[in-house]
Amino acid sequence: MKILVINAGSSSLKYQLIDMENETLLAKGLCERIGLDGKFTYKPLVEGKSKIDAVDVAMPTHAEAIQAVLNALIDPANGVVASMDEIDAVGHRVLHGGKAFTKSCLVDDACIAAIKKCIPLGPLHNPANLMGIDACTKCMPGKPQVAVFDTAFHMTMPPKAYTYAIPYEYYENDDVRRYGFHGTSHRYVSARCVELLGNPEHSKVICCHLGNGSSLSACVDGQCVDTTMGLGPLAGVPMGTRCGDIDGTIIEYLMGKHGYDIKEMMNILNKKSGVLGISGVSSDFRDLEAAASQGNERAQLALDKFNYEVRKDIGAYAAAMGGCDAIVFTAGVGENGADTRAHICEGLEYMGVKLDPAKNAQRADEHIISTDDSKVKVFVIATNEELMIARDTKAIAEAL
């Protein structure tokens, strides 16, 4: 069975074709500048096939983008399948499933209506995700499609974790609660971690998804019991450009002082804050590390703030779970930032975390970076959200 995985944004669309026989990636790529001057990238992972690198392809809408993907996949010279019939189903990443979705679901009229209902909760992403679904329906009529939600994994959180301390009617009437994001990544790495721990009957795992966007989750026996992002992806630890947790008073104060409207204020918190905001240098951790090593104090402060907040949340989740068996680092910074991992774990010796500096400096998709006698095992596990989406899609498509 071959599954096409789609991650549609408002003007871009990432795709992967995965052969589920042995879970191998056949091709991947990206459509960028949809609705503008369309750029198409295609990378086949099959011997002897040539890639296409950011070439001009007219993509006025997502439908032309999907068509360009299909054309490349079935191209006689450089395609990886003979015809569209070989693509059995499509899995879509969907940001917000609200309270309605605790797991992935087949895309049908009811599912589309429910995703639409969640647009107020995910105003930037859900409409784009729907455009991806709609484009596939047009280009591949009748092909089973599955929606995999970023929020679904976190729906096992207990009320004390997801309830905000604001009047309860906002939860009852307006669905205001913690939802959490990066759920597919947290699900993948937490499950892999439990496997690497030897599938114990009971496990307490803290997952640190640290990338451009960052979030932590606390997972007991494979189920999420808390996570740092909230109603939207602005909450939690500081991120590349997002502020993470701040005092709501700041919003009122700055809007009053500078005369910002709410749109300007939210733009500052989403796009101009985080480590970019503190450093004034970059949202990219490699740039920050380079600047800090040259003596840039604000770049150093941005890194210190990030590491401090992640460390604090690890401590909080160990307290929330009554212990911790393992910590997992994943995503761009988590997988590659050895210094960041070392600084985050500094001072966690009291709870049984002992990093092995040599192991931490090594690179691998999956490896343990704690010492043999560390009570808490620390892993780096490369996330694979696309594979998780493909697995869910396969399971749902096979059951049809």
Ligand code: AMP
């Ligand atoms: P993601 O959003 O998961 O793609 O992660 C992007 C982030 O990973 C960027 O801030 C990058 O700077 C960071 N990153 C990638 N490679 C490295 C590296 N070798 N060291 C530190 N950070 C890295």
